[in-house]
Amino acid sequence: MKAAALPFLPWSLPSIGREEEAEVLDTLRSGWLTHGPKALRFEEAVRDALGVEDAFAVSSCTAALHLALLAAGIRPGDEVITPSLTFCAAPNAIVRAGGTPVFAEADPVTFNLDPAAAERAVTHRTKAIVVMHYGGQPCDLAAFRKLADEYGLLLIEDAAHALHAWRDGARAGSVGDLTVLSFYANKVMTTGEGGMIAGRTELVQRARLLGRHGIGISVWQRHGTQRTADYEVTVPGLKYTMPDITAAVGLQQWRKLPDFTARRARIAASYDRSLAGLPGLLLPAVLDGVRHGWFLYAVLIDPVGCRSRDSVADALREIHGIGTSVHFKPVHRLAAYRHLETDLPVTDRIAARQLSLPCYPAMTASDVQRVIDAVHAVWT
Template sequence: MDDPKVLAVCGGPPARAEFLPFHRPSFGPEEEAEVVAALRSGWVTMGPRTHRLEAEFRDLLGAPHVLAVNSCIAALHLALIGLGVGPGDEVITTPLSFVTTANVLVHVGATPVFADVEPDTLNLDPAAVAARIDPRTKAIMPVHLYGHPCEMDGLEALARRHGLLLIEDAAHAIEAEYRGRPKGARADAAVFSLYATKNITAGEGGMPVTGRKELAERFALLRLHGMSR
């Protein structure tokens, strides 16, 4: 007989007969019709719907330059490469995030340096970041955890004072604002996620955002292996 005191992971009986999903996206007839229309159009990759998504995201964020890529991690990868972050560089970020925040730094050859978070917001603490800056520091990469904006005034001031890049991981923060300004407005680049569990989803997808025209052009070239059209 199953012992109800034993956890299911240890061989006991499961508490539920069916799997409990972490998140259930809400799709309806409108989304289904768009998928069918995309398949019938012959454009199943970069095309008119991609450009429409970018334009609508630009309007939503009030951001000058927005691109669509296949994931938020790809967007972050583009941002780091486009901004010249690489081997020998240190990037100060938060330990309280999904592992990809640190992994992508390792992918480009940089070293993640963790600074502590504020106890009330769980976001990166500017004072803790200041204590971690050294001659190898190249960038500060805050994460707006659960959509709650980081204290960007302090982080932006640190970046300016020390000549550092500021890259916002805004995966959770579509439509979040800080002092009336949308996320990404205060940084060299920001990235947003359209993953299945986010408040706006495409199943997968990421959006690198920047106010710098030359950086947006670099992102566009990197996105398509050097092809511009």
């Protein structure tokens, strides 16, 4: 059979089973659809797994980032250091909270924010650092914790890619003053749309208040025990809560997360074995002491002759029916941020070469082999 005759293999697909279906049905039949008992159970599960003080389930990681920056008290004139090689959600949230993002350079091996570059970006206006765990490999958490403590900055972990990852024994999401998680459709586990903000009690409580209109007591807490009008708005807030229908999916996906990650790690190991040695193809480097979360299998492709990252992506899609993705368009190059005139040559170099191959539990062994064969075919 010709490769092109096979069904399209997307870059990412969720793994949803009967457990999620049953949990959602249970919620639909329960009479309680919005943030309530299931969201509370999901929050407890994440809080306990990360070993942090508190967690609040929200509608997306973007909402969690916005709440984190508001809870951090970011104000106009405040600077927040962040990588550029990330999704626009964190820089956008920094701006929406009134602050100014300051983009710092990436580490050329892990593609994470470089702690030394972050330190060079600190000024008297810096209030916080938002780090990100690129592709699921935790950044240098110990170095960033030290940096934040030394300069009196708030450390926010954007752990959207690293729901189940460790570095030197510390779980991604357990070190920051606040951590945000994403359960977006393409993530390591998903609720379709969804997120969580976790961390120190007083900050998460502030985020909870701000994410619930500024009302101190939830609808679920008021339900049946108080008059519904018995509430106060102590601060002008927003509405970012995760509904129980979503949390139902999250509860079951969270349970499966270790298995999902293990399967991703096996696929990554197959790629490592089978794609090593192709000229101009740099495979992901995993540092000693890291348990990678494998959201991304991120390779770099050196431009040689007429082969480039984009030509490889086109060939995989058009000839072999295989989807890929790019992580990321660096944020300092996006129209909304160009005026900051940031110079980040390492970030630019990675961004021009990076390609994410399919790597998810719904892939069969023959899907994995198909990707390997297709990459070899493109290289010959």
